[in-house]
Amino acid sequence: MKYVELNSGDQMPLLGLGTWQLRGEKCTKSVKEALDIGYNHIDTADGYDNHQAVGRGIKKANIDRKELFITSKIKPENLHYDDIKADAERFLDELEIEYLDLLLIHWPNKKIPLKESLKALKEVKAEGLAHNIGVSNFTINHLKDAIKIYPDLITVNQVEFHPSLYQKDLLDFCQENGIILTAYSPLARGEVFQNDIIKTLADKYEKSASKLALKWLIEKDVVAIPKASSREHLESNFDLFDWELPAEAKEKMDALNEDNRIIDPSWAEFDY
Numbered sequence: 001m002k003y004v005e006l007n008s009g010d011q012m013p014l015l016g017l018g019t020w021q022l023r024g025e026k027c028t029k030s031v032k033e034a035l036d037i038g039y040n041h042i043d044t045a046d047g048y049d050n051h052q053a054v055g056r057g058i059k060k061a062n063i064d065r066k067e068l069f070i071t072s073k074i075k076p077e078n079l080h081y082d083d084i085k086a087d088a089e090r091f092l093d094e095l096e097i098e099y100l101d102l103l104l105i106h107w108p109n110k111k112i113p114l115k116e117s118l119k120a121l122k123e124v125k126a127e128g129l130a131h132n133i134g135v136s137n138f139t140i141n142h143l144k145d146a147i148k149i150y151p152d153l154i155t156v157n158q159v160e161f162h163p164s165l166y167q168k169d170l171l172d173f174c175q176e177n178g179i180i181l182t183a184y185s186p187l188a189r190g191e192v193f194q195n196d197i198i199k200t201l202a203d204k205y206e207k208s209a210s211k212l213a214l215k216w217l218i219e220k221d222v223v224a225i226p227k228a229s230s231r232e233h234l235e236s237n238f239d240l241f242d243w244e245l246p247a248e249a250k251e252k253m254d255a256l257n258e259d260n261r262i263i264d265p266s267w268a269e270f271d272y
C-alpha cells in the first residue's frame with residue numbers, strides 16, 4: 001500500500017474499497033475479502049445503508065484497528081448541528097468501532113448554514129470520534145467558503161474523478177490548499193473499459209483498463225476507492241504498487257477529459 005499524508009499528519013491509504021450498492025452478506029464478504037487481500041481502507045456512508053454489514057466484515061478480518069482507515073459520510077439532510085453530533089455517535093455504534101479516520105459531509109446543502117455544520121464537525125473531531133474531517137462533492141467555491149470558516153479543518157474532498165472527468169482545476173486548488181482529493185467512481189462505473197484510447201493502451205502495455213485508470217490516479221496522489229464485489233476484481237485492483245505508469249499512458253489519459261459527469265443528482269450544487 002502507498003499513502004498520502006493528511007494535514008493532521010495521519011497517513012491515508014491511496015487505495016480503498018468503495019461500498020456503495022454493497023449491502024448485507026455480500027457487503028460483509030467483500031469487505032472481509034478486501035482486508036484479507038491487503039486493503040486497509042474502506043469507504044462507506046450513512047446513505048449506503050451498510051454500516052452494520054461493513055462493520056461485520058471488519059470484525060471478521062480481525063485486523064488491528066490502528067492499521068485500518070475507515071471513512072463515512074453524513075447525509076446532506078442531516079447537516080444541522082444536533083444531527084451531526086448524534087450521527088457521529090450512531091455511525092460508531094453501527095460500525096462497531098471507536099472512531100472514524102475520516103468523516104465527510106456527503107453533499108453540500110445550501111439550506112443548512114455550512115458554519116453550523118463545520119462547528120459540529122470540529123467538535124466531533126475534538127472529541128476524538130473522527131480523527132479527520134472532510135467533504136464530498138464540494139466545488140472550489142464550496143471549499144473556499146469552508147476554508148474561510150475554519151482554515152485547517154477540511155482535509156479531504158471526495159469527488160467524481162476519472163480520465164473522462166479530469167477535474168484538473170479542482171485538483172490543483174485542493175493540492176494548493178493542503179486538501180487531499182479522493183476519486184469516487186474511479187473506473188467511471190465501468191466506462192473505462194469502453195474507452196478506445198485506454199483499451200489500446202491496455203493492449204500495448206498488458207495492463208487492464210481498470211489498472212491503468214487507478215494507477216493514473218494514485219500517481220497524482222489522488223486517492224482511489226473503486227467498488228468491487230468479486231475476489232477477482234478486488235485482487236486485480238490491488239495490483240498497483242510494483243509497476244510504473246508508462247509516460248505515454250499518462251500523457252494520453254491526461255488528455256481524455258470530456259466533462260463526463262456520471263453522478264449528477266438534480267439537487268447537486270455543481271454549478272456553485
Ligand SMILES: NC(=O)c1ccc[n+]([C@@H]2O[C@H](COP(=O)([O-])OP(=O)(O)OC[C@H]3O[C@@H](n4cnc5c(N)ncnc54)[C@H](OP(=O)(O)O)[C@@H]3O)[C@@H](O)[C@H]2O)c1
Pocket residue numbers: 017018019020021043044106136137158159183184185186187188189190210225226227228229230232233234236237263
Ligand atoms: N461521495 C459520493 O457522492 C460518492 C458517489 C459515488 C461513489 N462513491 C464511492 O466511490 C466508490 C466507487 O464508485 P462507484 O461504485 O460509483 O464506481 P466504480 O468504482 O468506478 O466502478 C464500480 C464498477 O466497476 C466494476 N469493477 C471493479 N473492479 C473491476 C475490475 N477489476 N474489472 C472489471 N470491473 C470492475 C464493479 O463490478 P463488481 O462489483 O462486479 O466487482 C462495479 O460494477 C463507491 O462504491 C462509493 O464508495 C462516492
